[in-house]
Amino acid sequence: MLGSLQEAYWGSDQVKVVKLQTLKREFEYLKMQEAESISDYCVRVRDVVNKMATLGETVSNEVLIKKAKDEALDTFEKFKALVENEKGDSDLIQDVVRKVVKFLQSAKVHLDTPKCFGLDWRVEHVRRLLNLAEREKKIVKVGIHGMPGIGKTTLAKVVCKEVFYSQFEMHCFVLNVGERCQLENGLVELQIYMLQEVSRFMPKEDSQVGVEVEHIDRGKYLLQECLRGKRVLLLLDDIQSVEQLEALGGNFTDFGAGSRLLITSQNQQILKVANVDGMYEVRIQIPRVP
Known part of the structure; x- marks a missing residue:
């Protein structure tokens, strides 16, 4: 049949x-x-x-x-x-x-977004927190938190993949910050990576590719100068300390109007220190029994 x-x-x-x-x-x-x-x-x-x-x-x-x-x-x-x-x-x-x-x-090609069951409504919730429609107004910072392995990174990546990048002057996605910072000079290496990424959107004479970063404070200064006044889309994934947050994001108030910052962390307190405008907790969804 x-x-x-x-x-x-x-x-x-x-x-x-x-x-x-x-x-x-x-x-x-x-x-x-x-x-x-x-x-x-x-x-x-x-x-x-x-x-x-x-x-x-x-x-x-x-x-x-x-x-x-x-x-x-x-x-x-x-x-x-x-x-x-x-x-x-x-x-x-x-x-x-x-x-x-x-x-x-x-411009974002809307073809490679992974399809994950039960993710769509979470993506929509975070997008509303980011308030992408208000392009020319304040800087918006959103935090995603939850227990390890619950899908914070996946959610953040899908949200960013659905954003139309051309409304920003620069975009940079830094994944697995906590794990990469465990390596020797890990935080400085992440700063160098970010400088290389944002240099793609800068005139050649202002490029920071190849610039020597001797220590964290130097990297922080260079990033602040590159991002100052720019409309930026920035994802900082798996932030595990305030030091990491400050070294990679610097003074968020220096970003240009309309910037969007998305932070994922296991530690909700870090998001509070960042003074995020909204937080979303990823929780285990237990299916209802009919």
């Missing part, structure tokens, strides 16, 4: 083969439409991929991400050629091109 129901719903094997071939062609030739955003394009791609999955055909995240990036870059090249052929203010044209390049470099 199950076989009959499946055939009634999906059709015969031959029909499924034809449907799958049609979807594969649609996936292959799916292009961005005029004035379509990358995120909207990715939604269309995902719809096709989901239909393919119901017919037994899976597409890897690597393939999805490559397709989205290639399409975005192709669209940019067409736009660039069009702009270069236009007569007018060369400075204005260059400014437009720079903005488009920044958009393509920082």
Whole structure:
């Protein structure tokens, strides 16, 4: 009976083969439409991929991400050629091109977000705490806390992956801070890593790549100077001490308006010291018995 129901719903094997071939062609030739955003394009791609999955055909995240990036870059090249052929203010044209390049470099491709059962409503809760809609106002700091291994890092990563990066001037995600700080000079190495990450969004002459960091205070100073006045999206994962927090975040009030800071920690007290605007506790969810 199950076989009959499946055939009634999906059709015969031959029909499924034809449907799958049609979807594969649609996936292959799916292009961005005029004035379509990358995120909207990715939604269309995902719809096709989901239909393919119901017919037994899976597409890897690597393939999805490559397709989205290639399409975005192709669209940019067409736009660039069009702009270069236009007569007018060369400075204005260059400014437009720079903005488009920044958009393509920082725009989030909404295809590689892991799907975890029961995570969606938690993600939405943290997003509301971050108050992403208020871009031009105050700095917002949100803490995620809970017992070890309960999913704080996963939740924070998914939240950050769903943020549209182009609304920030810089973004930097520092994972497993506690574990990495146990290594020799671990905190200084993390500061160097952060300097390298934020340097991607700075003019070449201001880059901090290769700068010598002799001690924690030096690294803290350099980070503060790099992040001062910038609209930043920063994730600090598994903070285990106030020292780590201060060394990697510095004086959060120096960040530009609209910045967002997400901190995960087992220790709720650390989040209170950081004076976060909101906290979310990840708890074990015990299913209800009917």
